[in-house]
Amino acid sequence: MAEYLTLFIGAVVVNNFVLTKFLGLCIFFGISKNLSASVGMGMAVTSVMTMSSILAWIMYFFVLQPLGLTFLTTIVFVVLTASFVQLLELIIKKQAPALYNMWGIYLLLIATNCIVLAVPLLNVENSYSLMKSIVFAIGSGLGFALAIILMASLREKLVYADVPKPLQGIGIAFILAGMLSLAFLGFSGML
Amino acid sequence: MNTAIDIILVLVGVGAFFGLVLALADKKFAMEVNPLINEVEEVLPKGQCGACGFAGCAKYAEAVVENDEVPPNLCVPGKAAVAAKVAELTGKKAEAAEPKYAHLKCRGTKTAAAMAANYQGVPDCAAAKLIQGGPKGCKFGCIGFGNCVRACPFGALSMGEDGLPIVDKDICTGCGKCVSTCPQAILTLQTFDAPVQVECSSHDKGPAARKLCKNACIGCGLCMRSCTHGAIKLENNLAVVDQSICKTCDDPTCLAKCPTKAIEAMTGVKKTQQTA
Numbered sequence: 343m344a345e346y347l348t349l350f351i352g353a354v355v356v357n358n359f360v361l362t363k364f365l366g367l368c369i370f371f372g373i374s375k376n377l378s379a380s381v382g383m384g385m386a387v388t389s390v391m392t393m394s395s396i397l398a399w400i401m402y403f404f405v406l407q408p409l410g411l412t413f414l415t416t417i418v419f420v421v422l423t424a425s426f427v428q429l430l431e432l433i434i435k436k437q438a439p440a441l442y443n444m445w446g447i448y449l450l451l452i453a454t455n456c457i458v459l460a461v462p463l464l465n466v467e468n469s470y471s472l473m474k475s476i477v478f479a480i481g482s483g484l485g486f487a488l489a490i491i492l493m494a495s496l497r498e499k500l501v502y503a504d505v506p507k508p509l510q511g512i513g514i515a516f517i518l519a520g521m522l523s524l525a526f527l528g529f530s531g532m533l
Numbered sequence: 534m535n536t537a538i539d540i541i542l543v544l545v546g547v548g549a550f551f552g553l554v555l556a557l558a559d560k561k562f563a564m565e566v567n568p569l570i571n572e573v574e575e576v577l578p579k580g581q582c583g584a585c586g587f588a589g590c591a592k593y594a595e596a597v598v599e600n601d602e603v604p605p606n607l608c609v610p611g612k613a614a615v616a617a618k619v620a621e622l623t624g625k626k627a628e629a630a631e632p633k634y635a636h637l638k639c640r641g642t643k644t645a646a647a648m649a650a651n652y653q654g655v656p657d658c659a660a661a662k663l664i665q666g667g668p669k670g671c672k673f674g675c676i677g678f679g680n681c682v683r684a685c686p687f688g689a690l691s692m693g694e695d696g697l698p699i700v701d702k703d704i705c706t707g708c709g710k711c712v713s714t715c716p717q718a719i720l721t722l723q724t725f726d727a728p729v730q731v732e733c734s735s736h737d738k739g740p741a742a743r744k745l746c747k748n749a750c751i752g753c754g755l756c757m758r759s760c761t762h763g764a765i766k767l768e769n770n771l772a773v774v775d776q777s778i779c780k781t782c783d784d785p786t787c788l789a790k791c792p793t794k795a796i797e798a799m800t801g802v803k804k805t806q807q808t809a
Contacts, residue, residue: 401547409539418547425551429558436562502660 346477348533353481356533359457360489361519361526366457370490371515373448380494384487386448388480390430391461394423395479398462399472419462427453457486492522569622570598576618577608580686582708584609597623609633610687610706633707635681635690635700636723640732640748640795641674642695647745659716670745673717673735681711681720723799727776729785731756733795736769743793750795756787772796 359365366387373383398419406412431449434442452458461482465475496518505514574594585607587593596603597619605625606616612632619625652661652668658676666672677696689704690711698711702725712720719734731750735742739751752770764778765787772795779785788798 405543409543410536411539411543414540414543418543421544421547421551425555428555429551432555432558432562435564502655502657502663504655 374493388483584708634705639675684714
């Protein structure tokens with residue numbers, strides 16, 4: 343149990359994908375202008391990542407490894423996640439229109455996102471068990487959600503700040519992200 | 534050699550599997566999109582102003598086609614022409630949206646209104662309002678940093694030299710973006726046939742209001758007593774015109790009575806458009 347907890351906390355804060363590993367920065371900056379969109383994106387990433395990790399884990403340990411084709415992992419996972427996201431979008435659109443309205447538009451954005459690819463890759467690289475993979479994926483997703491929600495809250499406040507002209511827009515966002523990242527580095531001694 | 538075959542098999546397998554699954558899913562979960570929705574969307578002005586109450590033109594097009602209860606005349610910027618086309622496409626009864634324009638209920642120009650503070654912060658009405666309700670003495674009036682001007686998707690508003698926004702009634706589509714943006718809530722949507730309007734929003738008592746702004750409504754009630762139709766009421770030290778009664782009046786006696794000229798005839802108004 344303690345092992346899982348460590349893995350989870352590690353994925354959420356200590357090894358936060360956005361703020362300490364600098365993955366998924368495109369959506370991190372693209373979506374974080376608006377808080378509600380960020381919440382939607384965080385949810386979408388978490389759920390897609392969890393499900394694609396399970397798929398990828400099965401693929402890796404039942405197909406790629408027995409055949410000795412582990413060098414194909416990256417390519418196969420790209421295909422896997424991209425097609426899976428497409429499939430999920432089709433299903434949600436039909437079966438759960440309310441959910442689709444909430445985060446349907448973000449689904450396609452994360453189809454080839456680097457975090458969504460990084461998590462399954464790290465899972466197999468560290469030879470996590472299926473259960474561990476799921477915990478790691480959920481943790482990473484929540485870590486991403488935490489980062490983007492923090493960022494969106496800050497950027498919404500920034501609207502009323504007197505930002506110097508050359509820094510307005512994405513410039514000040516980068517500075518903010520840097521400071522957030524520094525703060526998150528403070529967790530690095532925790533585990 | 535074996536590895537090469539394995540690679541081909543695995544990749545083709547994965548590709549074929551997902552191709553098949555996606556193809557099946559596409560069939561099974563196919564969403565029928567009514568082609569009429571696109572046609573209706575083409576007709577709409579695409580200002581994405583949201584005056585219809587939907588999140589953008591595409592959403593309105595969808596709603597008006599799919600839902601019988603949604604009338605075809607909700608597009609305010611499109612006026613009668615668009616309402617007629619939407620009605621024709623959807624087979625609904627055409628009733629043109631009544632054209633409206635944004636009107637500022639404040640005459641607190643730079644010369645008329647007293648300043649309470651020298652504001653040096655971000656030139657933004659909402660930001661300025663956070664500090665003691667704005668730099669003007671009158672806490673009800675226009676702050677004058679032009680949030681409405683920036684909000685207008687059609688460029689109908691401009692900031693006048695007197696420090697108040699000017700609405701170009703010929704460009705204004707009545708979408709109401711500025712109305713919802715104004716932190717003071719002193720912009721209103723006005724129909725073109727309203728003859729008289731109180732150009733003040735101050736609820737301050739008479740002497741206080743007059744001290745803070747030369748053009749303020751002081752709530753004296755002269756207009757109310759002079760109005761032969763009973764269209765004007767005093768609400769919390771401010772004269773309020775009931776436009777539904779006022780519309781029918783052709784001899785506004787109230788105008789001459791107002792000591793501060795806060796009540797004004799709406800001149801230079803363009804003719805009400807013909808309904809389709």
